Amino acid sequence: MSKKNNQDKLIIFALGGVGEIGKNMYVVQHGNDIVVVDAGLKFPEEDMLGIDIVIPDISYLTENRDKVRGILVTHGHEDHIGALPYVLKHLNVPVYSTKLTLGLIEGKLKEAGLLGETKRILINADSEVQLGSIKASFFKTNHSIPDSVGVCLDTPEGRVVHTGDFKFDHTPVNDQYADLQRIAEIGSQGVLALLSDSTNAERPGFTPSESMIGANFEDIFRKASQRIVVATFASNVHRIQQVINAAMATKRKIAVIGRSMVNVVSIASDLGYLEIPEGMIIEPDEVNKMAADRVVVLSTGSQGEPMSALTRMARSTHRKVDILPGDTVIIAATPIPGNEKYVGRTVDELFRLGANVIYGPGSVSGVHVSGHGSQEELKLMLNLIKPKYFIPIHGEYRMLRHHALLGESVGVEKENIFLLDNGDTVEFQGGTARKGNKVAAGNVLIDGLGVGDVGNIVLRDRKLLSQDGILVVVVTLSKQDGTILSGPDIISRGFVYVRESEGLLEEANRIVTSTLHKLMNDKVNEWASLKTNVKDALGRFLYEQTRRRPMILPIIMEV
Amino acid sequence: MSKKNNQDKLIIFALGGVGEIGKNMYVVQHGNDIVVVDAGLKFPEEDMLGIDIVIPDISYLTENRDKVRGILVTHGHEDHIGALPYVLKHLNVPVYSTKLTLGLIEGKLKEAGLLGETKRILINADSEVQLGSIKASFFKTNHSIPDSVGVCLDTPEGRVVHTGDFKFDHTPVNDQYADLQRIAEIGSQGVLALLSDSTNAERPGFTPSESMIGANFEDIFRKASQRIVVATFASNVHRIQQVINAAMATKRKIAVIGRSMVNVVSIASDLGYLEIPEGMIIEPDEVNKMAADRVVVLSTGSQGEPMSALTRMARSTHRKVDILPGDTVIIAATPIPGNEKYVGRTVDELFRLGANVIYGPGSVSGVHVSGHGSQEELKLMLNLIKPKYFIPIHGEYRMLRHHALLGESVGVEKENIFLLDNGDTVEFQGGTARKGNKVAAGNVLIDGLGVGDVGNIVLRDRKLLSQDGILVVVVTLSKQDGTILSGPDIISRGFVYVRESEGLLEEANRIVTSTLHKLMNDKVNEWASLKTNVKDALGRFLYEQTRRRPMILPIIMEV
Incomplete structure (x- = not known):
């Protein structure tokens, strides 16, 4: 070369x-x-x-x-x-x-x-x-x-x-x-x-050894009298192996749930990185048919991700597995910074369902190491x-x-x-x-x-929209003499609950109308000026009234 | 009674x-x-x-x-x-x-x-x-x-x-x-x-004693050869007292920075809850005039709040205090769940300025207890x-x-x-x-x-707007015969960067136009139907093309 x-x-x-x-x-x-x-x-x-x-x-x-x-x-x-x-x-x-x-x-x-x-x-x-x-x-x-x-x-x-x-x-x-x-x-x-x-x-x-967790899993599995759910990162094949080992030792079968978990277990066992005894894995459909103390559910969702299997179970919206009072749920992971609240919410929901939840820093829970x-x-x-x-x-x-x-x-x-x-x-x-x-x-x-089609301007707009919403102001002007043919109409989204703020929006409409009339009397008729003036007048009014700064989008149509 | x-x-x-x-x-x-x-x-x-x-x-x-x-x-x-x-x-x-x-x-x-x-x-x-x-x-x-x-x-x-x-x-x-x-x-x-x-x-x-921190402060203060900045919760008057004590012991003066910190220090000392030796407090303006090893800055911002004094110092945008290489910054607080990323970012920025930053869980940093x-x-x-x-x-x-x-x-x-x-x-x-x-x-x-004027509907709209932005579709119809007089115009915010996606928006316009023409040929002219059809057709197209679901707001004007 x-x-x-x-x-x-x-x-x-x-x-x-x-x-x-x-x-x-x-x-x-x-x-x-x-x-x-x-x-x-x-x-x-x-x-x-x-x-x-x-x-x-x-x-x-x-x-x-x-x-x-x-x-x-x-x-x-x-x-x-x-x-x-x-x-x-x-x-x-x-x-x-x-x-x-x-x-x-x-x-x-x-x-x-x-x-x-x-x-x-x-x-x-x-x-x-x-x-x-x-x-x-x-x-x-x-x-x-x-x-x-x-x-x-x-x-x-x-x-x-x-x-x-x-x-x-x-x-x-x-x-x-x-x-x-x-x-x-x-x-x-x-x-x-x-x-x-x-x-x-x-x-x-030093970071503790992964094998420390195996003993703790087995201990928890032995004490659990009902179902066990273990959530961990799908890619943590060693952790999954230890779940399998603990299930073996306590004569439980394993149902694998969540897209990425199914995917990794399949690839890792095909390639020889997971030792799964014959007959150990059951279909999710079988969970409800088995005695509760014979089942382990291996699941995604250790970060409290809103759409994940564990989150669905915690919200009782999972199609195949319900959490029942007395079940044991192990969250064998630490929240990635930013996810603490999601994980906390999932733990709360699981507790509310009556589960015994084992979670928290590895040094306390004993079910996670870095x-x-x-x-x-x-x-x-x-x-x-x-x-x-x-x-x-x-x-x-x-x-x-x-x-x-x-x-x-x-x-x-x-x-x-x-x-x-x-x-x-x-x-x-x-x-x-x-x-x-x-x-x-x-x-x-x-x-x-x-x-790459979303850049700083798009993100800035999303940020603005997320804070105080948007008001769209539409008006149709006559091409011939610039008079108002229709509108101004004001439509808002994400700003205020309209039914409770009718008065505010009516007043906003009056302000737009009078701003436009004033501009027309002054013979201002470039669209850019009209838009800027409407935006400024309306923005000022709304900030005074609400201390909010919604995005204001003036649209002028001409016929 | x-x-x-x-x-x-x-x-x-x-x-x-x-x-x-x-x-x-x-x-x-x-x-x-x-x-x-x-x-x-x-x-x-x-x-x-x-x-x-x-x-x-x-x-x-x-x-x-x-x-x-x-x-x-x-x-x-x-x-x-x-x-x-x-x-x-x-x-x-x-x-x-x-x-x-x-x-x-x-x-x-x-x-x-x-x-x-x-x-x-x-x-x-x-x-x-x-x-x-x-x-x-x-x-x-x-x-x-x-x-x-x-x-x-x-x-x-x-x-x-x-x-x-x-x-x-x-x-x-x-x-x-x-x-x-x-x-x-x-x-x-x-x-x-x-x-x-x-x-x-x-x-x-047991939670450790607050007084444990005093000794650590004094130790850090003694070793620091330049300025010291301490950020903590303004309301933690005991912590502030220990900063004052350590400053006393190491012959440093204190500048108090940040609105809530100034407020609490003033109330607490007026009411006798803070013992501040005569002449200990200096104005923020004086910080730059003093020898670096004679100054402590007591500041808000321990949670990395974007507008706080410490965050401004970290970004070199504070009007009165700059962080210089060799300064010591103590963040005497634990991030409240959800704030970890903000605090992390502030720590990074302070390190980049060359500061020695003391932060993290109290058990490691020694400068915070619950x-x-x-x-x-x-x-x-x-x-x-x-x-x-x-x-x-x-x-x-x-x-x-x-x-x-x-x-x-x-x-x-x-x-x-x-x-x-x-x-x-x-x-x-x-x-x-x-x-x-x-x-x-x-x-x-x-x-x-x-x-109480922001409820679930407003929050749901803000959420939608924050994810994929909004497209406003405006069209002016004739009152007499329902023909299109102006538009359709499509304006987007927070959806795509328009310059890079002209083709997409042009095609979107064609789809709206043909949808409207088809409806008019079929003599559909209730606004509700027109709007729903435009929304559906456009939404489908955009999802196919981009896998995004922006909010679509059709507006029909009549003149």
Whole structure:
């Protein structure tokens, strides 16, 4: 593909994932060879009204499409694979990942109609892939989904290591150990730059082991005299395995409920990542026919998502499963920031139905641990890899900052640590690094089928509309003499409850009418002036009367 | 006022505060005598778009206005006093409270123009007040604002105790001890019913003492080589006192910033609840003139509120105080659920400015403790009061439920514990209790000057508008023959960015036009049918093209 050139620089940057949680996408470029690590989505911020998901702006990649050698995917979480269907539509490059990750990616590509045209390459922890001048190899990590890997990129300028998401779990479920020996070996051979997961950089100590939860599940299952419902992230295959194990131990069958849960259980068991004993899974329809103490329902909805299976059960609107007094509901997850209220509401509703609900921080409930390493684990990774340069990734700015301090504390030179925003580049040449030019990076908002057609103006209007609603003022004028032929009519939505505010709207109508008459007497007849004057007069009146500022939309028709 | 009547029942209910955090308002009625405890506001839920605050529906009280003997206020937090200006407008009854609480209430009444006409009665922990057949007395508690009390109501049916908000802090700031002896005495004399604060009923153990923070403040202050900014709740006078003490000890002056902080510091120091050494307070203008290591800025904004002083400093838009690299910022508060993202964003911005930010859960940061007692303290209160009946109050349903279990665990009979919704009544007669009829209770939404004029329809419209925006379709028809004289014109707001979607809107226009022509050919000319058909055809088209469902507002003018 490309030739080694002594002038070629190594450039590293993020198109998503730094200064935010989500839409992870990192780029390592040497000369004419670009390697992308991950292509994730982000869930919308609270001010992105009506937006479904957010993906990275990939214009740098599409502008350099002939240089992109491939996308390496570290694991199958949405914030690492969720943008692939959008990215691959505009950038047909090979995708490299391990088996389970590839299974999950293929499900997405199938839905998007991109399966046929996408080159998918299965790798494992022993694979080596030559991508132009960059040689990629991999190492096993432990995370809250099986088959996760870190990436080691050998470039002519030196070795770059990307950890992916990780924790160090010394008693993992299903033998999903981080490969400490390999990681140490990579470190001992010399690493130019480390990009490492900052999610839990604010948390002191170690993240507890996933296997701690298994014992607690079994304990809870033994004490439960009726049905058990367990809600967790669908992608947490280890957690699901532990639900299965506890169900086995207590002679219960499992019904799987919720679209993503059904999907992941099917893919993970087909690919051998879930050990499900014969006859263990029952159909949701069978739940009501079985004795209550023989059933576990494995469900989505651990974030209190309004349309999820658990939320429906809590509201007694699920078609197949009712929560009955005495049932046990386990919410084996922590609310993602912003979801606390939804989860709280679901817990309240479940309690009102008489269920025994086990929820809350893992340290209290014992049914959840994080998939990301805490400070001591982050230091362990830094000490294993011993990089010359360090770029904290995967986190809000405060997390990156804490991670940078951890880097300093284990001996990385302060000036060798780069805190980046998306699009900030670091250039390496001759063993030294410096900040380079910024590349285009940002949020692409997806609303329904629209990709990027909702921008700041649309969002600002949605915000305005959501606060105080809208008043539409319509009037028909005569083309000949500019007199009012019909209207003004005022129609409001989301402003006031009309029946209780008739007087207000009548008065508003009088103000519009007199404003128009005055303007006509003054021979003002450009539409722009008419509209501005109506808007101002009406806005002033409504603010005085209500202290609200609805959007005002004057429409003038001419016949 | 009223005479004792053997048939009179004692009735207890909440108009706000159970099944929610906020808008506390509890009612104790015996015969013709109604005593109200607290009148608080609640901040809007995330689905109450555009709403400023929420207050209780007090129609039960206004319908029984001649029976209401007074409002007893336990302490000066917004969720206990914030509804008073609205309530007193419709219900002119005396308000009883301790000195600081009264000072804060009077500030509100002044603003609302109600100070003159409201009878305000200062009480202290030794006061006794006869309210018809009900005798009220009080007991000192400890909470995150000084001068908090619990209420003891002796009624002909027995004694009712309302704890207000409390913790048991054995080393409080400014000697604000809970009066254990008096509480024990109340209990030993026999208590029919206890209403007790459930806020921290989910938390095991004890809540740490406020005084723990003082030492940490001093430690941080000593290490800081530049400016210090402390953000906390304005009402947390004890916390403010500890900032003052630490500033004293480290020879720094204090600038007070933010409207509510200035207000509380002024009221609390005037009334003797804050000890501020002479010359300690400086004007915000002086901050820039002083040496950086001689200044503390005491600020609002601990919740990351968009318009608050700290948020402005973090965005470098505060008029008087800039954050400089090396400054120390202490956020001495925990985010209220729903505010985590705002606080996180503020922390990020402060870090980006180079500040050293101390934040996070009190157990990590050491600069915040809760003002509410945890499980062991709630049990202590139950064991001191030894009530026959127990009504957990002040909390979401899950908190009330946990509190009920704590009640059972210390020996309250399960059937003597009432989990109430707002409006649910408990009736006591002859020493036994049962659930009575429900009274009117609910949310009154305040938006600008409007009280209760925004209801479900308006909120539903705001929700719709916020998701996908609005399309207004206007057409002018001839009165004579129904032909189209002008239009159809389509104007959209919050739907798509128009410049990028011209084709879509042109096609939408064609669809509206052909729908109208078809209807006219079919001689359909009732406006309702025209509008429905246009709405359906356009809605279908837009959903197919965009998977969005904007609000569609067809407007037909006739000339």
